[in-house]
Amino acid sequence: MPFVKRDAAGVIVAVSSVGDDMHAEHVEVDDAGLRVFLEGLGPAPQLAASDLPLVRVLEDVVDLLVERAVIRFTDLPAAAQDKLSARRSARAELRQLNLLDDDDGLI
Known part of the structure; x- marks a missing residue:
């Protein structure tokens, strides 16, 4: 159950496994925006x-x-x-x- 933080344009900029003031929006694991965010992380x-x-x-x-x-x-x-x-x-x-x-x- 990921919780996300979005920027002013609505793009996901942070993800958390717990909801809090910074990560208040819950998204489904197959959310397209979440997928884009995770793919952007790439390997170290x-x-x-x-x-x-x-x-x-x-x-x-x-x-x-x-x-x-x-x-x-x-x-x-x-x-x-x-x-x-x-x-x-x-x-x-x-x-x-x-x-x-x-x-x-x-x-």
Whole structure:
């Protein structure tokens, strides 16, 4: 049961789990304005900055585990297989265009 504070234009600027003088209006959890506010928060900048390098590390770890037969690629959930396959294809295309140095980021 979120309670919100709105600015003069009616845009949500704060959310609270309890109602008080500052957050007097109750909105439903599927409220469009609440969704816009929450999407605007986004991840903390420090976490977002580390996401891309971490993705490459995880790709390398998965490749290593598959190569050493610790796991099979098909053991991964279908969504993970699709994402990894799409990234491998994109990397192969970039490598063909010489836009990607394959020696960076390997474990």
